[in-house]
Amino acid sequence: MSNPALLLLQDVLEEPKLIDWEWLQENFWEDIVPALQGHIFLSVISVAVALVIALPVGVLSARYRKAYPPVTFVTGILYSIPSLALFAILISIPGVAIGPSPVIIALVAYSLLILIRNTVAGIDSVPPETIDAARGMGLTNRQILFRVELPLALPIIVAGIRIATVTIIGIATIGAYINGGGLGTLIFDGIGRQFPTMIIAGAVLATALAIIADLLLLALERYLRPWARARRT
Amino acid sequence: MIEFRQVSKTYPGSSNPVVKDLSFEVLEGEICVLVGPSGCGKTTSMRMVNRLIEITDGEILIDGEPNTSMSGTQLRRKIGYAIQQIGLFPHRTIAYNIGTVPNLLGWDKSRIKDRVNELLELVGLDADEYRDRYPAELSGGQQQRVGVARALAADPPIMLMDEPFGAVDPITRASLQDEFLRIQEDIKKTIVFVTHDIDEAIKIGNKIAILKQGGILAQYDTPENILSKPDSEFVSSFVGGDRVLKRLSLTRVGEMDLERANGGTDGLLRINEGLTVKDALSELIGSGHSRAVVEKDGENQLLTFEAIEDLMGGASGEPSNSGESSV
Numbered sequence: 001m002s003n004p005a006l007l008l009l010q011d012v013l014e015e016p017k018l019i020d021w022e023w024l025q026e027n028f029w030e031d032i033v034p035a036l037q038g039h040i041f042l043s044v045i046s047v048a049v050a051l052v053i054a055l056p057v058g059v060l061s062a063r064y065r066k067a068y069p070p071v072t073f074v075t076g077i078l079y080s081i082p083s084l085a086l087f088a089i090l091i092s093i094p095g096v097a098i099g100p101s102p103v104i105i106a107l108v109a110y111s112l113l114i115l116i117r118n119t120v121a122g123i124d125s126v127p128p129e130t131i132d133a134a135r136g137m138g139l140t141n142r143q144i145l146f147r148v149e150l151p152l153a154l155p156i157i158v159a160g161i162r163i164a165t166v167t168i169i170g171i172a173t174i175g176a177y178i179n180g181g182g183l184g185t186l187i188f189d190g191i192g193r194q195f196p197t198m199i200i201a202g203a204v205l206a207t208a209l210a211i212i213a214d215l216l217l218l219a220l221e222r223y224l225r226p227w228a229r230a231r232r233t
Numbered sequence: 234m235i236e237f238r239q240v241s242k243t244y245p246g247s248s249n250p251v252v253k254d255l256s257f258e259v260l261e262g263e264i265c266v267l268v269g270p271s272g273c274g275k276t277t278s279m280r281m282v283n284r285l286i287e288i289t290d291g292e293i294l295i296d297g298e299p300n301t302s303m304s305g306t307q308l309r310r311k312i313g314y315a316i317q318q319i320g321l322f323p324h325r326t327i328a329y330n331i332g333t334v335p336n337l338l339g340w341d342k343s344r345i346k347d348r349v350n351e352l353l354e355l356v357g358l359d360a361d362e363y364r365d366r367y368p369a370e371l372s373g374g375q376q377q378r379v380g381v382a383r384a385l386a387a388d389p390p391i392m393l394m395d396e397p398f399g400a401v402d403p404i405t406r407a408s409l410q411d412e413f414l415r416i417q418e419d420i421k422k423t424i425v426f427v428t429h430d431i432d433e434a435i436k437i438g439n440k441i442a443i444l445k446q447g448g449i450l451a452q453y454d455t456p457e458n459i460l461s462k463p464d465s466e467f468v469s470s471f472v473g474g475d476r477v478l479k480r481l482s483l484t485r486v487g488e489m490d491l492e493r494a495n496g497g498t499d500g501l502l503r504i505n506e507g508l509t510v511k512d513a514l515s516e517l518i519g520s521g522h523s524r525a526v527v528e529k530d531g532e533n534q535l536l537t538f539e540a541i542e543d544l545m546g547g548a549s550g551e552p553s554n555s556g557e558s559s560v
Contacts, residue, residue: 133320136285136393137334137383138310151324227324227367 020197031186031198036205038181042100042172043213046107047165054112055157058119059145068120075113083110083171087178103172103180110171111164118160122153155228158221162214169210173202183209234261234423235282235391239291242277242448250289251277252448259440261390262421266438268428270471274448275427279393282425283312295391310334313384313392313422317399319376321368327353327379328364334387352382355416374405381413385420395427410436431472435460435479443468456483480545481511486527489544491534498526498533514541 024032061068081089083106090102126149134144150157176184183202190198222229235258242252252274259265267275280286282293284305293300300308321330329336331352332345340348350360356378368376377398384392398409410433417424428434434441435456443451443459445467452459452468460480463469469476487506502520504513506529513536517525525536 127318127320127323129316129318129320130322131320132285132318133314133316133380134322134333136283136309136314136316136320138306138308138337139333140306143337148322225324227369 050111054115062123078109079113103175122156235259236294241290263439266434268434269444273444315384317396319380494533
């Protein structure tokens, strides 16, 4: 058994191990952490940009009802394009380089529908008598929006952000296909090298990231909504 | 104080006005109740005062000035507003809710806090206990109280109230009405009060404006005169067949001129002088006697059917005596 040649042979013949802990340790700082950081970067930027677009569009759609069907139509089409195809289309546009920016554009496009719809639903959920009382006491339209409608729409808006975030964290893995970075690089590399450890590391981390982000947003929503806690006492 | 001059409202796209040529005046410190069947334009009329609804024709004067002389939001900050559905901000504490208008007017914090405490006590809620709660933690009746407190917050001379006690059970409602009248004795606001309930109108109003379909003023008068001299078929049927009894509910036993009892009151029903004559009459009939004893001014007095008839100037509902007392 101590014959080095035999040991080598055994190594080659052996199926690759499902999880190679040694590899994980050795490449933790070099491959895994940067991939995770890249993934968080892609997701946070995309959700933030999407919110900057979706909140005003949602508020305007709630106010001017005629704008809402075309808005949902356009964002609905964006939402239904297969992600791989969308990435391919984006990098074929002149001026859009391979890398994180087309990935972010695509992720923003995917989350618009959910975020806009939930913003409108959130504003619709505000009791009309609350708005009537606010107007009757002399709040301006702007004050009604920022002091009454948006705070009360918050739970539904945050629910939208949670769905959008989880979706984005999932789809972002495909961004590695066009060199967007993120945990997808581990998965694509692992497939290329037929090395399951990398695939599993990428998948597990992406899933964990999605769950943690969801729970953090839930906690944030609870924190921002003290009146809902009070209801149960 | 508030004067409607030929006020009409027609919504765009509709040919029928919801309010038509409405003219009447609400005097300072009086409660004017707008009452009528649904679709009579009473809420629309009220909401035109603070311009939540804009007038189509005519004008509304407040202290002689048209209510269009300032912006809608400025106007509304000067007029208290309370509605049936209350519309408290569910995401704000009771203190914040009550302090809404003072906040908009830029009062400093300590002044708002003092005012909130004062108002909570005024409407019968313990300030320390309720100040920091959220609306969902309060009962319907408590929320209605907070709604009234919020409308009073900046001490506006004028209040608009749209069925402010509508969303609670009859017992709570009656006690809220009593408290409201007690508060009004001190604060003497000029109030436009909307209800569909003629009994509430009679109880609350110094003046009652009865509106009919299409926003037409059927009669504008004191509760006493509305009950004793309805000037149309519509008004008398709206007021109801029991209008004679309703008139009795305007007077309390303690306000009647009664004969002294000369002994022999044993076995007779004793009636509290705070009861309305209507309730006293009911008890009197129930007692099976023709007389009951009222203790008033430290002596026993006799309440009789004759005394009640005298009060009505004959029970027929004809024009009443000028000396008649009313609440």
